[in-house]
Amino acid sequence: MIEIPGWAAVNGFTFALICLLLAVSRGPDQNRNNHRLTYLRLVLLVLALLVGDTFSRLPHEGGTREIALLGTYFIFAFDPLGYYFALRYIESWIDGKRSIRETIVRSVLMFYSVLNIVLVTIAQLTGSGWFYAYHGSEYIRGPLYIPRGIANLMFCIAVEFYVFLRRRQINATYRPALLCFPLFVFAGGALQITLEGYQFEYAGTVMALLMLYTQVQMKDVNQDFLTGTSNRRYFDTVLAQKIAAGKPFAGIMIDVDFFKSINDTWGHTAGDEALRNVSAILRRTFPNASIIARYGGDEFCVLTDSVLLNELVVQIREFGNAVADFNAQNGDEPYRLSLSVGSALWNPSSGEDYSSFLARMDASMYEDKKRHHGASAR
Numbered sequence: 001m002i003e004i005p006g007w008a009a010v011n012g013f014t015f016a017l018i019c020l021l022l023a024v025s026r027g028p029d030q031n032r033n034n035h036r037l038t039y040l041r042l043v044l045l046v047l048a049l050l051v052g053d054t055f056s057r058l059p060h061e062g063g064t065r066e067i068a069l070l071g072t073y074f075i076f077a078f079d080p081l082g083y084y085f086a087l088r089y090i091e092s093w094i095d096g097k098r099s100i101r102e103t104i105v106r107s108v109l110m111f112y113s114v115l116n117i118v119l120v121t122i123a124q125l126t127g128s129g130w131f132y133a134y135h136g137s138e139y140i141r142g143p144l145y146i147p148r149g150i151a152n153l154m155f156c157i158a159v160e161f162y163v164f165l166r167r168r169q170i171n172a173t174y175r176p177a178l179l180c181f182p183l184f185v186f187a188g189g190a191l192q193i194t195l196e197g198y199q200f201e202y203a204g205t206v207m208a209l210l211m212l213y214t215q216v217q218m219k220d221v222n223q224d225f226l227t228g229t230s231n232r233r234y235f236d237t238v239l240a241q242k243i244a245a246g247k248p249f250a251g252i253m254i255d256v257d258f259f260k261s262i263n264d265t266w267g268h269t270a271g272d273e274a275l276r277n278v279s280a281i282l283r284r285t286f287p288n289a290s291i292i293a294r295y296g297g298d299e300f301c302v303l304t305d306s307v308l309l310n311e312l313v314v315q316i317r318e319f320g321n322a323v324a325d326f327n328a329q330n331g332d333e334p335y336r337l338s339l340s341v342g343s344a345l346w347n348p349s350s351g352e353d354y355s356s357f358l359a360r361m362d363a364s365m366y367e368d369k370k371r372h373h374g375a376s377a378r
Contacts, residue, residue: 011054014203018047021206021213035225038089039217043209045085049075050202060137069134076131077120080113082205083155086185090159090178093216093225094169105162109155116148149193156186171228177215184208224294226272227279235293235301239354242290246348248307249290252316253361254278255369257338259298266334274335281326281337285319301361312343340369 004012022043025036055071058064087106123130123142130144160182167175188204222234230238242249256262256278263271275298282292282300290303306312319341327336342365346357 005057007057008054010200010203011050011057014206015047015050015054017210018043018050018206021209022047025213025217035089035092036217038085038092039209039212042082042085042089045078045082046202046205046209049079049082050206052078053202060134072132072139073120073124077117079201080109080116080152080155082185083152083159084109084113086181087159087162089212090163090181093171093174093178094166105158109158112151112155119144146193149189153186153189153193156182156189160186171223171225173223173228174216177211181208181212184211227275227294229279229282229300230291230293232293232295235291235295235303236354238291238303239357242303243346243352243354243357248345248347250304250306250312250343250345251357251361252302252304252312252319252341252343253295253365254282254300254302254319255340255365256298257340257369257372262335270334274337277326277330277337278339281319281322285322286315307345307347309345312345316341316343338372340365340372342366342368 022040025040025043052071052074055067056069056075058068058071060068084106087109091106120131122128127133129140129142131142131148132145133140133142160179163170163179163182167179170178184204184207185201186204188201188207191200191204222230222237224231239251256274259271259274262274275294278300279292279294282289282302286292286302286304288304290305291301293301295301304312304315306315320339323337323339342361342363344357344360344364346352352360
């Protein structure tokens with residue numbers, strides 16, 4: 001029976017997970033937005049650090065000694081950059097501009113990363129053993145190992161505090177995962193300091209990256225970042241599936257009236273907030289909907305399993321009442337929500353395809369807009 005060292009088993013399993021994450025994240029069907037690109041950079045950095053750690057554990061004698069020393073130097077010099085890239089990833093999900101205080105946090109973290117590279121390089125060139133040393137093949141922690149590890153953990157806490165302060169500016173769907181992200185890294189780093197001989201820090205980071213992929217990255221493909229509703233891509237998929245299933249359903253199309261006027265008069269921040277308010281009202285009014293999606297711009301679509309006209313009329317009336325309640329309860333908002341709503345029922349006997357059903361919903365919504373604001377409003 002072949003015996004595998006414990007560190008090799010941990011690193012091998014971690015390596016397999018991170019390669020899987022890299023493969024699925026780089027898939028051809030993925031959107032290469034800022035979130036995904038920042039995530040890929042973080043995954044690649046952790047992969048490089050894990051390879052460096054594996055090299056560092058090779059025998060420090062014979063032909064592998066130089067490779068082992070290079071691996072040790074690499075992980076000590078560059079692993080704080082992981083905190084910087086993690087912060088950049090989290091920032092990509094935060095809505096709004098950074099304050100001066102938050103810019104300082106990022107600058108301090110970058111300064112620490114550069115300073116660490118300089119000090120580790122000096123220690124390596126001079127053989128001072130500040131962070132690590134080898135007596136023959138025996139690895140020994142240097143006097144600055146623990147202080148450096150504690151500094152890394154403090155930056156984990158700082159990033160966690162940063163996320164907590166900005167939590168209300170993070171989409172509610174992604175907020176729990178982003179709040180937990182620094183905690184996974186902190187746990188791995190704490191185990192790394194406490195238990196010598198295993199690389200828990202990168203294992204903890206990869207667990208965090210796996211959580212981010214399942215709870216954030218995968219959802220981002222089908223979700224509208226601004227409103228938290230589904231996006232048009234996912235709406236198209238669900239609508240096609242419903243038509244293929246051949247079961248009756250209903251569709252509702254909503255358009256925010258005079259949305260351009262809100263943006264022009266009160267600014268795009270107010271416009272974004274108006275769209276988020278509409279999506280929140282839709283989720284409260286249609287909690288059991290098959291899908292609520294931002295179809296594009298200031299338009300939303302809802303698909304429900306209502307198959308009777310009177311049920312659909314009641315739902316739309318409840319939605320109108322919810323909008324009126326919002327306007328009455330939020331008099332401090334600089335705008336009032338006004339929405340045009342159209343609807344349509346789909347039955348298998350109609351023979352309607354995707355395009356014709358959407359066109360009927362759109363025409364119904366346009367008629368409501370004309371009744372509200374006249375033919376020139378659209």
